[in-house]
Amino acid sequence: MNVTIGKEVERAAELLLAGKLVAIPTETVYGLAANALNENAVRDIFIAKGRPSNNPLIIHVSDVSEVQKYAVDVPDAAMKLMERFCPGPLTIVLPKKSFLSDVVTGGRNTVAIRIPAHNMALELLRMTKLPLAAPSANRSGYISPTKAEHVWQSLDREIGYILDGGECITGIESTIVGFEGDVPVIYRKGVITPEDISNTIGNVIEYSGSSIIAPGMLTAHYSPVTPMVLVESIADAAEQYKHKSFGVITYNNYDHQISIDRQMILCSGSDYVAAAKNLYAAMHAMDKKGYDLIIAKKFPDEGIGRALNDRLQRASIAVH
């Protein structure tokens, strides 16, 4: 793709104000941003990603006080969550104000809002004074970008600029929380866990309905081009797939039966915060190696491990 990558926040601001798309760093993953108040610019996001128009976007703002500009009837519990975790990897779904375009919200009467914890993103939001609509800056269905170069590799349509803010420190997408009455419902898991949320505002429900509220909940998502399987035991999978060429993504230990140059380790011990930071970069790197298969080891199903398994599960397919 023909696009400039740089660190000039002012240039990014000018382009956004002129209705162009700019990839921006956040603490979770890079976003493909446009002025949320400019319908044509927002439409361009869907075109650049190849994203279905009914999949709503998150709008990014610089401060909790901005939320009331775009949302109505904000429950106390939502305010408490935002005071505790924002700026940070948390998105809140709230009833929207009617002036907000259906193009942003995919025709819904709710809007997803978050405050990114990244200095360059916050500077950009303050400089433009705009709400920025931004999905992850990858083509629809592919792995989210955690480095500027991932954006460049994943999108094939021209965009205005890639603002390079270094490697994303959180590494997986924000936790998405909505409200049914006053009860918080988690629509997408992230590094802010159900325990973190219930410790702040009490009972929380994990969404288990059959209708897809957040297309991040679609089963196939975040996928490398190379088929990937999620397994309990690397040794068993290595035996099962011995006739294929494969690479291994595992979280803290090399398997000594498999050559080390075919393996990527995500963290040491049970440092799942580090594993989240490294996960997508490992998937991007493995996807370039030309293997028949990527074998990924399942995390223990607790805390951040659950969010990581969620992403790995969606990236995986049934391979026979």
Ligand code: TXA
């Ligand atoms: O960490 C993140 O959230 C990143 C960075 C760039 O902010 N953004 C991100 O955006 O992951 P995206 O578009 O890749 O995922 C947003 C998810 C989608 O699954 C979308 O369906 C859901 O949020 N969503 C957006 N608006 C919603 C709404 N009103 N109700 C329910 N889900 C919504």
Ligand code: MG
């Ligand atoms: Mg995405």
